[in-house]
Amino acid sequence: MNESVLEEYLVNLESRHRDLDDTVSRLERRTYLTPTEQRTIAELKKEKLLTKDRIVKLRSNPPASR
Numbered sequence: 001m002n003e004s005v006l007e008e009y010l011v012n013l014e015s016r017h018r019d020l021d022d023t024v025s026r027l028e029r030r031t032y033l034t035p036t037e038q039r040t041i042a043e044l045k046k047e048k049l050l051t052k053d054r055i056v057k058l059r060s061n062p063p064a065s066r
Contacts, residue, residue, distance in 0.1 A: 013051055
């Protein structure tokens with residue numbers, strides 16, 4: 001993967017991570033959550049964590065080893 005494609009991918013991952021964070025925060029501010037909303041929050045948090053792991057992994061590996 002060349003550096004410009006990688007950087008674009010990272011930007012997209014970071015944007016997705018922010019979107020997930022905003023959505024989770026918005027849902028968690030509610031006074032009451034339905035069981036479906038509680039499951040949705042759990043799923044969003046898992047996706048957010050996986051996204052963050054991808055970002056960290058890509059940022060920590062030098063381009064030559066990719």
